[in-house]
Amino acid sequence: MSSVTTSATDLDVFDRRESEVRGYVRAFPTVFDRATGSTLVDADGREYLDFFAGAGVLNYGHNNPAFTRALIEYLERDGIIHGLDMATSAKRAFIEAFERFILEPRGLDHKLQFTGPTGANSVEAALKVARQATGRSTVVAFTNAFHGLSMGALAVTGNSHYRSAAGVGLDDVARMPYDGYLGADVDTLDLLEKQLDDPGSGLDLPAAVIVEAVQGEGGINVARVEWLQRLRAITEARGILLILDEIQAGVGRTGRFFAFEHAGIVPDIVTVSKSISGSGLPMSLVLLRPGVDVWKPGQHTGTFRGNNLAFVSARVALETYWADAAFAEAVTAKGELLRTELERIADEHPDLDFVVRGRGLMMGIACDADRTLAGRVSKAAFERGLVIETSGAHDEVLKFLPALTITEDELRRGLAIVRESLAAVRAA
Template sequence: MTALTIESEVRSYCRNWPVVFDRARGSRMFDRDGRSYLDFFAGASALNYGHNHPVLKRALLAHLERDGVTHSLDMLTTAKEDFLTEFATRVLGPRRLDYRVQFPGPTGTNSVEAALKLARKVTGRSTVVAFTGAFHGMSLGSLAITGNAAKRAGAGVPLGHTWRIPYDGFAGDQVPGLTLLDSMLADSSSGVDLPAAVIVETVQGEGGVNPASLTWLADLAQLCRRRDILLIVDDIQMGCGRTGPFFSFEAAGITPDIVCLSKSISGYGLPMSLTLFRSELDVWQPGEHNGTFRGNNPAFVTAAAALREFWADSTLEKQTEERGVLFEEKLGELADRYPAHITASRGRGLVWGLAFRDPQTARQVADAAFARGLLVETSGSYDEVVKLMPPLTSTDEELAEGLGILREAVTSAVAG
């Protein structure tokens, strides 16, 4: 009996990367035969600081060696206290964000579920506005505000209490979503009740690497304030520096009412998520929203170490923004070289996508990249976008190597 004979058919990534991985460090993974793969997937952005970063690893090992608490529900521990102190000092304080911190459970969808429940509890309203192309998680509340039809179909029950509007750039902006939302809310005969919240990704990752313009995000925030609607930013994949700043919404100059964080918040790929919200929204009763694994102390340890290592100053942020300019240039050159196949290159910071006219070509590019030792995934409504998310800690040489392999893979796919 082999591992694959007992694992469910629901498995996915191992189908596209059919090797057995054994070790990982920095920007590389190694299979059990010793072959190296440059990782431009980064755990779907759960590994912004790379694999087994030595500073974070030392902190984790030291905690375990001294028999530090591993599981604690929401009890106060030294690891939790240290993380909250570092988060307040290095993230919330410098940005003047008056947020309470909730530990809703170990995954991103836990954070989204908590955000939705809190918004409905605070406002007494039930409807949430979501966007075309959105992805917010795989539990029922999160699926209700997710756009992808295949993922929604897996729910097996009706998914309601959501009003969906066009995201920035949808259908070439022929149907401007914010104008539609404002007009419907202004007309008492529209049949649209005032929603509890609007939830948005500043860059849609699973939706195909769709960055909203900073102006559009600012307009959305202003609309929510004017209409007394809570604004939730899902920063699960784009937060923790993926677009440059710690929070992806910072560049737009907005302050969401509620923020969802997960993936790289632990710094080490350990399960952890946060729901942040303005202090006046903290209307929870003790234990009203909870979870057995919301106190993952090893994750607190590596998260605190990551904040000290990478967010003591603006070095990482500036480096990521500079590298975003490089990716824009190199991917733009690819798009210009193959206009019959590539419809767009788009992104921000160190999340980028190449959109192909034929989804099959995107799959062929990803497969050709894997054969050459580069891990990239596809995303978008039809998996037509090759998505690039290298660790933020990658060296210049590794980024150049990965872009070179991608160029070869694209050339191979379109020539074949």
């Protein structure tokens, strides 16, 4: 038996055997070994503060003890692990908790569809059912949108880097400018409404419009409340289904369970994934207004749409964090602290024309003056013990996506590392 040990920076086996498609390991080149809360630890024992949260999967932090205990107890009693779409006690308990803590307090009557475990699969299901329910094929999507990388989801995604990998045409999608795309003084919905009402525009009546209330991968672009409200009015008046993609912006990330809640609208379809399981276990679902649920049994299926371990931790997350308003209020308060500090950083570097944008604990600081800056700051921050990624069409946005359970001290410590990293990059 070999006694050879390798360090956290030894990535030889990954370089030798793992596909070139791997991405995050290139930005964060170490072998992570364990984690708790907002702290990652690599195989050499070095600690990193996490401002990445698994790209929004770990809203409640790593190895949250409330979820770990429940999962261990479930495993020890031989609870059902794999259930397809059969009824299980774990699924029933989750549905009941989701009704009680999420749907009923918000006056939502949506039904739940459990899809394959990725966010992209929930988008695929949403697009399919929208087309079935309306009998139409066109879907309107927006500039800088990100909805996943399977073929249907990719068709409504904007980024050319991802779209170029498809190898085939990505059809039946009309692209419209997102709020703010043409500047703060232009309401981009004027174009959509004009085209919908002009029989010469070439835009056929769509089955659906799909939108993110806050674009994550697209650069932390926030749709104004008034814009979302007008979009809902435009679609409702014309019988167009409105799909809200809440995969990254949902589950408390913006200070409300759903990001669309800030606008007071009710979508026809909602896609949810990433942090819905709470624990990081794969889980994805689609919320459907009853009239939209036109599926016939088995029309959208999948071997792993019944992840019962995820149902267990998801239920506990709802019971622990969403029984009252305290958690959401704490997220809002930490979001205000984060925004204040980012605006101070922007003020400290007026020559860079930084733009701070976001909502809650989904924030970004963008630098169009030097689109390489965010990436260089991310790299310098990693060297100093902070994991933070970039987003935007040019990776020009330093993206802040910490766990919602992060402490104020941890938040300030991470911001100090960002300041130090920015200063080091500028001095280099």
